[in-house]
Amino acid sequence: MVGRGDPKVTGVLPVALDRATRVIGILMHSYKEYVGVMELHGDVEPEKVIETMKMFVGKIYQRPPLRSSVKRSLRIREIYSIDVLEIENRRVLFRVKCQSGTYVRKLCHDIGLLLGVEAHMRELRRIGVAHFTENRDIVTLHEVSEALYIWRNLGDESFLRKMILPVEYIVAFLPKIVVKDSAVDAIAHGAQLAVPGISIVAKNINRDDRVAIFTLKGELVAIGRATMNSEEMVKSDRGIAVKIERVYMEPNIYPSVWRKSGDKIEKDV
Structure with a gap:
């Protein structure tokens, strides 16, 4: 008899080191x-299973299961796609792309209720977090351990460098804004990004989008929320373009061309 205890869960887990922990949190919301693998508790025709699972694509109501780390309040989550890969007897192999915070085991439970036979999640593997996928840039902990051993004992850091990606890769999926050198240190000290400090703007930015701010050399400066769209940033000559949420760049790395006057930051030019 098949047990219905904790399912086997494996897969992709992005891990940040040192100052990169400041921005890794954005992946939690992607x-x-x-x-x-979903196991049905009764016999159902494959066509009905496929048809029913497709009904869950879109925005759904979901209450976290009893064993969860969040408050069990009803909330809305979006299922972007569900594909049935294989059905064998009562086991359904599927792939799902969903909004952060979606409980897949609760999704399986709800699908079973709609089918009228109940169901539970037997196995789950996370194959992607934003642009981090199993097919790219993923290594095992065993491989990391071997690369660390080679570096410590043989002095060869080449294997370790292939495994540890620069922090800029974390924000690769976000629209980008490149700022002038004169604006970098002000942002590093807590200033918002004003239009005069912008050098290059991506075309696909909308208001309230989360954006990544880079230097002209391609270094990550900060992450913030756009208060203007791309067109407004290009056409305006003043105003706050981005409200900063998280600063990555350390202060005083770039030359300071601004001065503080009370709580106001002004250009010293």
């Missing part, structure tokens, strides 16, 4: 992609 989309996730999973491959899972």
Whole structure:
């Protein structure tokens, strides 16, 4: 008899080191992609299973399960896609792409209720977190351990460098704004990004989008929320373009061309 205890869960887990922990949190709020096995508690025609699972694509109401780390309040989550890969007897192999915070085991439970036979999640593998996927840039902890051993004992850091990606890769999926050198240190000290400090703007930025701010050399400065769209940033000559949420760049790395006057930051030019 098959047990219905804790399912086997494996897959992609981005890990940040040192100052990169300042920005790794944005991945927690990005989309996730999973491959899972759902086990039905009764016999159902495959066509009905496929048809029913497709009904869950879109925005759904979901209450976290009893064993969860968040408050069990009803909330809305979005399912971007569900694909049935294989059905064998009562086991359904599927792939789902969903909004962060979606409980896939609760999704399986709800699908079973709609089918009228109940169901539970037997296995789950996370195959993607935003642009981090199993097919790219993923290494095992065993491989990291071997690379660390080679560096410590043989002095060869080449293997370790192939495994540890620069922090800029974390924000690769965000629209980008490149700022002038004169604006970098002000942002590093807590200033908002004003239009005069912008050098290059991505075309696809809308108001309230989360954006990544870079130097002209391609270094990550900060992450923030756009208060203007791309067109407004290009056409305006003043105003706050981005409200900063998280600063990555350390102060005093770039030359300071501004001065403080009370609580106001002004250019010293």
